[in-house]
Amino acid sequence: MIIEEEKNKSGQGAASNHRASFVIAVAGNPNAGKSTLINAMAGARLQVGNWPGVTVEKKSAEFEYEGRRIILVDLPGTYSLSPYSQEEVIARDYLVHERPDVIINVVDATNLERNLYFTLQLLELEIPLIVALNMYDEAGQKGFRIDTAKMASMLGCAVVPTVATRREGVDRLIETAVEFAESSNRREMMAVSYGEDIEKAVRSIVEDMKQHGAELVNHGPSRWQALKIIETDEIVLDEMGISADDNFLKQATHHLSKAHGEDLETLLADTRYALAAGLTREALKKPETRKRELTERIDAIVLNRYLGIPIFLFFMWLIFKLTFDIAGPFTEWFDAVISGPLTHWSAAVMTLAGAPDWAISLVTEGVIAGVGAVLIFLPPIFAMMFFITFLEGSGYMARAAFVMDRMMHAIGLHGKSFIPLLLGFGCNVPAVYATRTLENPRDKALTALLIPLMSCGARLPVYLLFVGVFFSAYAGTVLWSLYILGIILAVMVGWIFKKTLFRGEAPVFIMELPPYRMPTMTSLLIHTWEKGKHYLIKAGTFILAITICIWFGLNLPWGVESKRDSYLGHIGQAAAPVFAPLGFGTWEAASSLITGVIAKEIVVSTMGEVYTPKDGDDKEKNAPSVSEELKQIGVSFVGAVGKAVGNVFSTFGIATISMEEEEGTESLKTAIKKNFTPLSAYAFMAFVLLYVPCFIVLVAMRHEFGTWKWAGVTIAYQSVLAWTVSFIIYQGGTLIGIG
Amino acid sequence: MTLADVKPGQSGKIVKIQITGALKRRLMDMGVVAGTVVRVEKVAPLGDPLEVQIKSYQLSLRKAEADKIEVEAVR
CATH class of the missing domain: 3.40.50.300 (P-loop containing nucleotide triphosphate hydrolases)
Incomplete structure (x- = not known):
């Protein structure tokens, strides 16, 4: 202000x-x-x-x-x-x-x-x-x-x-x-004059307004007001306290409507356009022969009947790859530095200062882990904003919407919704921010609500663990079935929302296709930086606070030996019966689902903790010296840069889901084999796919929409959806005898 | 004849917009006013929306709306 x-x-x-x-x-x-x-x-x-x-x-x-x-x-x-x-x-x-x-x-x-x-x-x-x-x-x-x-x-x-x-x-x-x-x-x-007829009407309305007194005059220049009255502009009439069938209004426009017959709004738009055309004719000299412009030549290919969609999908694939390939190494680097050197330096310093164990744990597992949770999303948000801004600035975003509108319109979305949804497969957090490209609040909200159904990268470790234990023979098929399940449910949920929450609002598609232009690097960088900065400040604060709350939940009452006795553990025990009809009604499964709200891959590490309690011998490794670690941070950063650059160049190589990463130790796998059946494992994976997104997605929704409303709707509908789908899978499977 | 009937590459001159309210207003603001010549450039790969040239820029709109814009053929 x-x-x-x-x-x-x-x-x-x-x-x-x-x-x-x-x-x-x-x-x-x-x-x-x-x-x-x-x-x-x-x-x-x-x-x-x-x-x-x-x-x-x-x-x-x-x-x-x-x-x-x-x-x-x-x-x-x-x-x-x-x-x-x-x-x-x-x-x-x-x-x-x-x-x-x-x-x-x-x-x-x-x-x-x-x-x-x-x-x-x-x-x-x-x-x-x-x-x-x-x-x-x-x-x-x-x-x-x-x-x-x-x-x-x-x-x-x-x-x-x-x-x-x-x-x-x-x-x-x-x-x-x-x-x-x-x-x-x-x-x-x-x-500029709008012609004798209109100007005369304007003059008489201005006179009338003066006689009506001050309350009419204070809402803008009187000529402008008079024009708006002729147009029956509802906002202006409302501001002036005139209703559309007011006598004053009828008298004022009587002569004009009689002379022109049609509605006066059209008359004024026509008049302004005629004036604009006249001005253009006077001031602009165009060459006689018009060249076929670059934009037309590009569009002839890019919007071609047969090539349009393949080209669009290629660009999307490219952007998806580049976003997560460039961001990936930096995310890993942040993760390594924070969970490695930063954590044990702080622990060491605090130990030296004589801090109690709980304080050290709060700082390292609460605060520093929270900072880590904020920072690891920074690289993909930066990368995604950069490419999205490029798409918009270059003019291709409008084409993407043009190509995809038919398909997205079928489920009540806008052509532009495709891009945020696609990014969701990498990470839901930048995807929520990508809904920014949608101008209409309704389209934006509906798109954001469907994003969590796109199976993000963090859910993959959970699938890999279970697929490795139960479905190694047809791992690929089972994995794909989960992704497809998410997409099918998104189509269904989108359709239901269109008929319920967003009923009666059907925004139309009237959009300019601007000429292609090369955006300047400065404006790309400014946009990218601003978005990243906002995420850090606005969303970062929430994320940090929630991480600390979760730490308290896992560590209070103070001195708990096993996570089972912590507050969160108690909640897990209490919640377990809810999951019984789904085939995994154990406190271990319930607790890992609860901590999975921090980030879905944490489901795996929590399972590691609760199924296979540690012996405590993994803590004391040979601690490297501070100078070695400092050197290592620098070296690994250079390594991350190298890897990001390498990824960009290898983008055109063959992309496969890396299966070589062994998730979980042998003892965890044995425990899971004991506690799940193939059917309950599949129901569990479906549940992990569908239940509430990680809280960072919810914070991003709050940040992007300025209200918790849509985050709340997401929590509500996803909880119901996840439970129902897992129920159908487990009970249905049991009925037909797969269990 | 409406704008939705015009084949790609052909033009029509706008006669009347059979839409009311805010949507009509928006179309007029975008240059869709009577007497203006519109050329249909393309149909999107999936059959909808259309791309038209009007007032020397490219506009895209769905067939549902185009069908409510009356035009007369021009050569």
């Missing part, structure tokens, strides 16, 4: 020429290069947060400019001031209610007509406006010649050509914005 205060302060000195501070809002159509321009203007001063109450990203920056303080606010991309999406509501409300001192309208120079349609609406707000004619170079390459002086005089605002990717024109843009904010000359902004 700093911004609002600042604005009020600056507002008081509006008459003076040299102002201490003011607010510049940057608005424009999606895909006009707004992000890149903001990055170029603000640089490292850019702050990324959320708009109050919603999870739409808000970018702003504050900086000094020749003794003045400038607050730059980036508004979500919007096609119109009659909002349609959540983002557009934010942009519209900000412009109408907060009234920035200057608007910079980013216009795509290669797509003037549709962009100017929005410019015309911005002009109605009577806020000093500067058009940043962006991608000016690209327009030049197409042979477009734009008469910026003519455009400026016709629109009654300033026009500054920019090339945001190369920072060209950015300084002039800021200079002009400052000039505009300080000059009191705002009269010329009324240059």
